[in-house]
Amino acid sequence: MTFDSKEERYFYYNSLAILLKAVENERTTIDLRNEASVYGTIEHADAYMNIVMRDCVFTDPRGHSYSYTMFFVQARNIRFVHIPPKSILRYNTSDKLKFFTHFRIPTNLKYFNTTASITPSTQVNMSVFKFLDYDCIGFDLDNTLLHYNVTNMVHLIYETVANYLVTERGYDSKYLLKPLEDKDIDFIQKGLFLDFERGNILKINANGIIQRACHGTNLLSIEKIKEIYPEQRWEATDAFCNDMLSTWNGPLSMKMRSLLDYFDISSSLIFARLIDAFDKEQGGPLDEYNIWPDMLDGLIEMFNRDHFKIDKGHFFPSLRENPDKYMYKCSARTITWLQELKKHCITFLITGSNVDFADFTATYALGEDWKSLFDIIICYAKKPAFFTEKRPFFNIVNKEEGNIIESKDLKRGGIYSQGNWKELTEFLENISGRQNPRYLYVGDNLLQDIYVPNSYVQCDTVAIIEEQMSEGMVHQKLSHPDEKVLNSTLWGSYFCLKDSKVNMNSLWGHVIKKYSKLCIPEIDLIAQQPLEKSYLCFNEEKYNGYYPAVPLTIKEQLQRLVGHKRDLTRTKRTFKTKRAEQKQQEGLAAVEKILENRKKRDQRLNENKTD
Numbered sequence: 001m002t003f004d005s006k007e008e009r010y011f012y013y014n015s016l017a018i019l020l021k022a023v024e025n026e027r028t029t030i031d032l033r034n035e036a037s038v039y040g041t042i043e044h045a046d047a048y049m050n051i052v053m054r055d056c057v058f059t060d061p062r063g064h065s066y067s068y069t070m071f072f073v074q075a076r077n078i079r080f081v082h083i084p085p086k087s088i089l090r091y092n093t094s095d096k097l098k099f100f101t102h103f104r105i106p107t108n109l110k111y112f113n114t115t116a117s118i119t120p121s122t123q124v125n126m127s128v129f130k131f132l133d134y135d136c137i138g139f140d141l142d143n144t145l146l147h148y149n150v151t152n153m154v155h156l157i158y159e160t161v162a163n164y165l166v167t168e169r170g171y172d173s174k175y176l177l178k179p180l181e182d183k184d185i186d187f188i189q190k191g192l193f194l195d196f197e198r199g200n201i202l203k204i205n206a207n208g209i210i211q212r213a214c215h216g217t218n219l220l221s222i223e224k225i226k227e228i229y230p231e232q233r234w235e236a237t238d239a240f241c242n243d244m245l246s247t248w249n250g251p252l253s254m255k256m257r258s259l260l261d262y263f264d265i266s267s268s269l270i271f272a273r274l275i276d277a278f279d280k281e282q283g284g285p286l287d288e289y290n291i292w293p294d295m296l297d298g299l300i301e302m303f304n305r306d307h308f309k310i311d312k313g314h315f316f317p318s319l320r321e322n323p324d325k326y327m328y329k330c331s332a333r334t335i336t337w338l339q340e341l342k343k344h345c346i347t348f349l350i351t352g353s354n355v356d357f358a359d360f361t362a363t364y365a366l367g368e369d370w371k372s373l374f375d376i377i378i379c380y381a382k383k384p385a386f387f388t389e390k391r392p393f394f395n396i397v398n399k400e401e402g403n404i405i406e407s408k409d410l411k412r413g414g415i416y417s418q419g420n421w422k423e424l425t426e427f428l429e430n431i432s433g434r435q436n437p438r439y440l441y442v443g444d445n446l447l448q449d450i451y452v453p454n455s456y457v458q459c460d461t462v463a464i465i466e467e468q469m470s471e472g473m474v475h476q477k478l479s480h481p482d483e484k485v486l487n488s489t490l491w492g493s494y495f496c497l498k499d500s501k502v503n504m505n506s507l508w509g510h511v512i513k514k515y516s517k518l519c520i521p522e523i524d525l526i527a528q529q530p531l532e533k534s535y536l537c538f539n540e541e542k543y544n545g546y547y548p549a550v551p552l553t554i555k556e557q558l559q560r561l562v563g564h565k566r567d568l569t570r571t572k573r574t575f576k577t578k579r580a581e582q583k584q585q586e587g588l589a590a591v592e593k594i595l596e597n598r599k600k601r602d603q604r605l606n607e608n609k610t611d
């Protein structure tokens with residue numbers, strides 16, 4: 001370690017500046033005070049904590065990323081420097097003692113001595129995600145590998161359930177069977193909650209606060225929300241935020257339902273129209289409604305797995321008769337990407353669809369040879385219980401569930417029904433030939449595919465969220481064919497709450513950031529990139545994990561947060577701006593000095609070689 005002056009030496013030994021010395025030549029992330037961040041290699045850190053970085057990516061508060069060969073970070077702009085654990089761990093014990101004595105930091109050597117306590121996930125750079133870092137990669141099928149025409153699907157499901165309620169349960173057709181107009185479609189959004197008893201539909205933020213609510217189809221004011229839900233909270237949504245599985249079964253599942261994917265989002269409109277009908281009939285809101293059990297029966301009847309085989313009902317026959325209307329074919333590029341991925345790691349599919357329906361949809365989307373894309377396929381998996389319970393695996397015979405099969409008898413290239421994660425991973429570990437392989441699961445349902453795998457079985461996840469494309473992304477011209485259904489002006493952005501004064505995640509924006517590594521609108525965008533590509537992933541307060549870019553709505557929030565609406569170019573040059581410019585000049589001079597020193601050093605090395 002060399003010091004330029006006595007003063008600098010004093011600072012090194014009497015401040016945390018010396019910690020930065022430990023990360024020189026390491027790749028890490030520096031968070032800046034204006035919500036921007038820089039990821040790259042620390043070239044030099046001086047005693048005042050000014051840092052020069054090389055080969056870095058600067059991400060501004062709006063999520064735009066830029067590459068720089070050299071980047072100067074002034075100390076006053078730094079909020080955090082992420083210290084990679086290995087920077088500390090590479091010192092031996094006596095070095096650590098000296099290190100921390102110099103730093104004047106309370107030392108817990110026991111912690112730093114136990115390399116075994118470092119879990120596998122902390123041994124890789126947590127700011128960067130790479131598919132090839134994983135040994136076993138699993139996929140969900142519906143809305144992950146296979147995309148549906150959401151517009152036609154929403155209409156089909158609405159018609160099927162509404163007709164069931166009218167014909168089988170005697171509900172009035174006047175409200176339920178009204179044609180779906182634009183305002184009705186706008187009422188539908190993924191991620192809403194139904195309060196069965198009160199007849200309300202809710203949208204909540206990351207802290208469980210009810211930010212928007214409708215009674216039937218009528219929007220409630222904030223005052224009204226506070227009147228119904230003290231402090232804008234409800235015990236059922238609080239329990240859901242605390243543990244999303246707590247309301248899956250048991251008494252709370254009788255009070256509320258979260259509408260998590262395109263197969264049940266039509267339910268919000270059916271529910272609201274029925275509430276409107278009751279209120280109209282009774283001349284005002286009722287104390288309690290009891291329509292959910294009938295709606296649930298309609299949904300169960302529609303998705304009954306036996307109905308596909310016998311072509312019963314409206315849902316399955318419609319799909320079978322007209323697959324082009326309801327499904328999109330997977331691109332050849334995505335299929336090639338899956339084939340390439342399988343050459344590098346174990347791939348598996350876990351779908352909730354029964355084997356015959358999965359075979360029908362996967363053949364349509366991925367081709368006749370779809371089974372060859374995976375090392376093992378699990379159908380009718382009953383997620384999220386697949387990850388938390390221990391149901392047995394069943395053989396498949398002639399596209400039907402056969403006998404129970406012991407997990408030790410699972411075969412590579414096989415297709416099975418039900419089963420559980422624990423025994424599946426024992427099988428995957430076995431065929432991968434690795435101890436403690438790293439698992440990744442890719443899916444669209446934020447509860448079943450993201451939250452539960454990540455928090456219950458510590459599996460890393462990638463979220464496929466089509467709203468990212470339908471809401472538009474920064475500097476991206478991509479659009480979604482079903483954006484009218486996916487977006488909602490009534491409920492606002494899927495990712496964040498636009499009408500707040502500060503940046504506020506919606507519950508789903510929070511779940512994506514907390515429980516997934518990466519959020520992408522469709523696999524095809526990843527399939528355009530080489531397998532070995534690294535992606536910046538989510539960490540604490542950052543939105544880095546959105547690929548290819550953050551949704552526009554988040555950008556607007558961030559702009560509001562950092563006050564970018566002011567046009568800085570027109571601002572009068574104050575003492576503060578002049579000083580900032582002077583510091584900037586100093587920074588550039590520091591970079592030049594480093595480059596010059598480097599040049600001299602190289603020259604010296606060359607001279608020594610020739611001597």
Ligand SMILES: [Mg+2]
Binds near residue numbers: 140261
């Ligand atoms: Mg799915």
